[in-house]
Amino acid sequence: MKRIILMAVVLLVIHTGSYAQDTTQQVTEGRRNSATQQSRPYVILISIDGFRYDYADKYHAQHLLRLSGAGVRATAMQPSFPTLTFPNHYTLATGMYPSHHGLVDNHFYDRKRDAVYKVGNREAVEDGTWYGGVPLWVLAEKQKMISASYFWVGSESAIQNIRPTYYFRYQEKTGIDQRIQQVVNWLSMPEEQRPHLITFYFPEVDHMGHRYGPETDSVRKAVQFVDAAIGKMTEAVSKLNLPVNFIVVSDHGMQQVSTSNIITLPDTPVLKPLKVAFGHEKVLLYGNNEAEIKAAYDFLKQHEDHYTAYLKKEAPERWHYGQEDVYDRIGDIILLAEPDYAFGMSGKSIPPGHHGFDNNLANMHAIFMAWGPAFKSNTRIGTFENIHVYPLVARILGLDITQPIDGKLEVLEGILK
Structure with a gap:
């Protein structure tokens, strides 16, 4: 039992990032200015x-x-x-632009790697192969x-x-x-x-x-x-x-943002097969095939409520985003909240300050x-x-x-x- 508790503590430390409180300077030896x-x-x-x-x-x-x-x-x-x-x-x-260097969001999915990049994941953050x-x-x-x-x-x-x-x-x-x-x-x-x-x-x-x-x-x-x-x-x-x-x-x-203006994703079978990279201001959804993507997009478009649904390939050109996705990391569907609203989970509060909206x-x-x-x-x-x-x-x-x-x-x- 003690061993189980100890392992739980270790996992908690890792997942909360407490282990990252390393204050020492890291130095690469042997380098000199020319x-x-x-x-x-x-x-x-x-x-x-x-x-x-x-x-x-x-x-x-x-x-x-x-x-x-x-x-x-x-x-x-x-x-x-x-x-x-x-x-x-x-x-x-x-x-x-993010679509060209590869960090397309604070949280996204990479199909080729079948892996998720997320700002709180130290292993991903410190892995140079994610960065173009x-x-x-x-x-x-x-x-x-x-x-x-x-x-x-x-x-x-x-x-x-x-x-x-x-x-x-x-x-x-x-x-x-x-x-x-x-x-x-x-x-x-x-x-x-x-x-x-x-x-x-x-x-x-x-x-x-x-x-x-x-x-x-x-x-x-x-x-x-x-x-x-x-x-x-x-x-x-x-x-x-x-x-x-x-x-x-x-x-x-x-x-x-008004903390009462919370957008929740609808609970529908149409969205179940899709991977979701959640953000308060923007949500990325990844489908497995064109039929899944079309069904999900059509449903979300019909039920737009203080958000706009975009197919990746139809995102505004001025974003330099969906159509320019060099690493194929942007969701097939992009949901963007209106400025006074934010996505959230049912029954959970949201903070009052947000960014991630349209850059205009x-x-x-x-x-x-x-x-x-x-x-x-x-x-x-x-x-x-x-x-x-x-x-x-x-x-x-x-x-x-x-x-x-x-x-x-x-x-x-x-x-x-």
Whole structure:
């Protein structure tokens, strides 16, 4: 009996991710910046998860407003569809739409592998074979430039058998001061070991947005916490007198949803044979044959109630999604909730804050701010797609892009000096 209880505890630890609270730095030994790369500038790419396009003004993010006011600030940055964390962080890292790099959702099914990718599954998250494209840190390392990551989607995986030289497994245990000091420590290393690309991630604003909704004091406090941290990081880094460029982005915005507006999938035999990858804002359904798919789609279309049903092949072209599914991972049927509604389970509550809706919705839009020696001063630009960040970073670092991407340098080239 004791052995059964112990095994249950072990399984609980594994499935809750408690084992992932590893706070130690992971280092790939033996790498060095080439002589050419030692002379390149530096980029710190910061993501604030769930930081909606209007939060900086709305919640008085004084440091971000001041720093981007003296540098570059966009009206907004449009995330790729779906407006979810993993697809968009990996789009920022690769310059490719989710349908092209393979992370098509936070939760999806791969027919060829007969396997499911889900953000809470550490084995899948750390398996580099799920990830297409060439992330910025892989591009850098292949060209003899050292990179570091204090969290970014994909950075824990050996993509093309390469991870950043310095990285951390994702956890939320390490305090912000220690994380900022790690950035300073990286930039204080000898030139041949010093990372020129650093990615850095903040989860706090997204957490509060989900839990309490975007129009709350909790989100305001989270915004100001992150704002203060970025102010502190910028000040600490400036003392090193290095040509460091900061780019601050987010993956998506946040939408208030009535917690009583719950959409439940109908309990019908027509849907039973299909695999379901569930999300509050979007549901993917996978059929075994055309007859199953047609029957399910026809039923769902006839019973549309605060959601829209799409066949994959008929999804809006502007999403660059269904018809461009390189890895065949998108459901045969896509259900997308209206912005004030969310999918849920009967009898279970839903949180008030959501993202994952249509990327044309303003409340799904993200931020883009940048400052440093590479950027023009006092520059304002309009809204642009997040696929264009990748070629911008590559240009600043002097990296050659080695495979086709969706992003285009000319979109943001004008903000560089």
